[in-house]
Amino acid sequence: MKLLVCISKVPDTTSRIAFSDNNTKFSTDGVQYIVNPTDEWYALVRALELKENLGGSVTVITVGTIEDEAIIRKTLAIGADDAVRIDATDIDSYFVAAQIAEYAKTQEYDLILTGKETIDYNGSAVGAMIAEFLDLPYISLASRLEMTGTVATIDREIEGGIETLEVEGPCVISCQKGMAEQRIPNMRGIMTARTKPLLVVSPDLGIPSLTSVTYYEPPKERQTCHLISPDNVEELIDLLHREAKMI
Amino acid sequence: MILVFVEQDNGKIKKSSIEAAYYSSQAAIKLGTTAEAVAPGQFNDGELASLGQYGIAKIHHVNNAKLNHFDSQLYTEVVAQIAANTGADIIVLSNHYSGKALAGRLSAKWGAGLISGANSLPEVEDGIVLTKSVFSGKGLAHIKTSTPKKIIAINPNAYPPVKGEGLAHVVTSEVNLPDSKLSVKSVNKVTGTIPLSEADLVVSAGRGLKGPENWGMIEEMAKILGAATACSRAVSDVHWRPHYEHVGQTGLTIRPNLYIAIGISGAIQHLAGVNGSKVMVVINKDPEAPFFKAADYGIVGDAFEVVPKLNAALRKFKGLE
Numbered sequence: 001m002k003l004l005v006c007i008s009k010v011p012d013t014t015s016r017i018a019f020s021d022n023n024t025k026f027s028t029d030g031v032q033y034i035v036n037p038t039d040e041w042y043a044l045v046r047a048l049e050l051k052e053n054l055g056g057s058v059t060v061i062t063v064g065t066i067e068d069e070a071i072i073r074k075t076l077a078i079g080a081d082d083a084v085r086i087d088a089t090d091i092d093s094y095f096v097a098a099q100i101a102e103y104a105k106t107q108e109y110d111l112i113l114t115g116k117e118t119i120d121y122n123g124s125a126v127g128a129m130i131a132e133f134l135d136l137p138y139i140s141l142a143s144r145l146e147m148t149g150t151v152a153t154i155d156r157e158i159e160g161g162i163e164t165l166e167v168e169g170p171c172v173i174s175c176q177k178g179m180a181e182q183r184i185p186n187m188r189g190i191m192t193a194r195t196k197p198l199l200v201v202s203p204d205l206g207i208p209s210l211t212s213v214t215y216y217e218p219p220k221e222r223q224t225c226h227l228i229s230p231d232n233v234e235e236l237i238d239l240l241h242r243e244a245k246m247i
Numbered sequence: 248m249i250l251v252f253v254e255q256d257n258g259k260i261k262k263s264s265i266e267a268a269y270y271s272s273q274a275a276i277k278l279g280t281t282a283e284a285v286a287p288g289q290f291n292d293g294e295l296a297s298l299g300q301y302g303i304a305k306i307h308h309v310n311n312a313k314l315n316h317f318d319s320q321l322y323t324e325v326v327a328q329i330a331a332n333t334g335a336d337i338i339v340l341s342n343h344y345s346g347k348a349l350a351g352r353l354s355a356k357w358g359a360g361l362i363s364g365a366n367s368l369p370e371v372e373d374g375i376v377l378t379k380s381v382f383s384g385k386g387l388a389h390i391k392t393s394t395p396k397k398i399i400a401i402n403p404n405a406y407p408p409v410k411g412e413g414l415a416h417v418v419t420s421e422v423n424l425p426d427s428k429l430s431v432k433s434v435n436k437v438t439g440t441i442p443l444s445e446a447d448l449v450v451s452a453g454r455g456l457k458g459p460e461n462w463g464m465i466e467e468m469a470k471i472l473g474a475a476t477a478c479s480r481a482v483s484d485v486h487w488r489p490h491y492e493h494v495g496q497t498g499l500t501i502r503p504n505l506y507i508a509i510g511i512s513g514a515i516q517h518l519a520g521v522n523g524s525k526v527m528v529v530i531n532k533d534p535e536a537p538f539f540k541a542a543d544y545g546i547v548g549d550a551f552e553v554v555p556k557l558n559a560a561l562r563k564f565k566g567l568e
Binding site: 038093097098123130137159167216219228 | 256318320353360363364388392491504542543
């Protein structure tokens with residue numbers, strides 16, 4: 001099986017988030033980047049498991065600058081065979097998806113996997129866009145993926161339940177919890193990652209970005225927590241009823 | 248013109264679609280245009296016309312049994328063809344399960360700017376600008392798109408619908424459909440309880456409960472309130488609770504009206520999945536727990552003492568004894 005896993009770099013959740021240039025830019029000063037968790041834990045690890053059981057190869061792909069090579073090496077250390085970096089700044093979902101689709105058109109992947117969404121902008125759009133560019137089925141929020149020959153059996157999350165479906169042939173799948181368990185790279189993986197192929201590809205200059213951030217603002221402040229005595233739970237009920245109008 | 252995507256589940260309009268429909272009617276007023284809907288699949292009698300109560304005057308119903316299950320490729324064809332026929336230039340969807348899958352495809356198909364996870368009405372500014380929460384709730388981004396066609400995926404519960412009067416005019420439309428490459432084998436829904444993703448009220452608990460045997464009082468509170476139950480990652484990782492109850496950054500993101508967190512410290516990864524809730528209540532014995540900085544109401548106390556007292560008081564409030 002030939003598998004492609006799309007990865008994205010995101011600020012570590014615990015990073016301090018600040019904005020610069022009159023709040024028009026995200027300030028990258030001192031920000032620690034990680035592989036987007038659902039890309040790494042679910043999409044990549046499930047791809048590796050399928051390869052281990054069925055044979056084949058796992059390629060990771062990202063749109064990013066040379067600074068992204070640290071996160072790419074991490075995915076190689078976890079077990080991906082090779083990597084592709086499309087050498088451009090990841091401006092928006094459309095730009096990223098179109099670049100990845102242009103590269104994927106030159107290859108014949110059996111499956112293309114992504115995480116369910118990034119933890120910075122939560123777009124949840126790149127997988128769907130790649131699928132449309134390549135005219136492939138797209139199954140989002142998958143929590144199980146099994147292969148039998150060329151048929152994929154997939155559980156996808158729906159409102160209050162799970163739908164099980166089958167897809168014949170290549171498709172794009174976004175992966176979430178349940179799909180696999182996080183793997184920690186071992187020393188051998190870290191050593192071999194250094195010599196695994198990392199192909200740098202020039203971006204397609206004809207691809208535009210379609211959205212832009214005009215302004216960032218800090219989140220609206222919540223009022224200070226209204227503390228209620230544990231001996232007076234009736235007050236909480238009264239506040240939720242009269243003030244918050246929730247019950 | 249705004250075209251809103253309206254989805255059915257067993258013939259009934261989904262809650263998230265009603266929200267998207269009402270949002271579209273309000274966005275249309277703001278932009279000085281009209282809002283119509285596209286509805287794929289078979290709906291119960293009178294169901295679609297009732298969307299008139301939420302400000303939608305006209306609905307394009309693609310009444311085809313092939314569309315009863317969601318397939319992003321087929322649905323993309325349906326929405327794209329209806330949008331072309333009606334000359335719609337803005338598509339609105341709920342940023343929920345199927346809406347997310349459809350929004351990206353439509354954006355790619357048309358080269359249309361997609362603003363996903365929006366939580367505001369559009370402002371006109373050389374195109375449109377909407378706000379969305381970013382970086383785990385640590386920022387609010389104003390996102391602009393100026394493409395001729397635009398797509399808005401509005402977050403669930405960001406814009407609660409207000410019911411008015413009226414009946415929508417439903418027209419049946421034909422769409423040429425390709426064959427589906429998917430086949431649905433089974434659908435398993437949790438029955439008898441409120442699905443977490445759709446719940447207005449959520450009672451959630453964490454490691455502070457010490458073990459799965461202590462969840463009775465959590466389920467009891469959920470039952471009294473008509474709420475869904477949820478849990479922290481730590482709890483689902485050790486299998487005290489099923490993983491579909493895990494809310495947080497790597498689990499489910501929810502935006503209920505009321506979120507009650509019991510014995511959950513409130514790490515940033517947890518808050519990232521729940522801080523879109525309208526009102527948050529925390530019950531924790533540690534006054535330094537970070538959740539007290541995020542919550543609206545809090546009780547510093549031992550869950551094993553506070554929760555049974557609260558349940559008794561809630562039963563009394565609800566007239567259940």
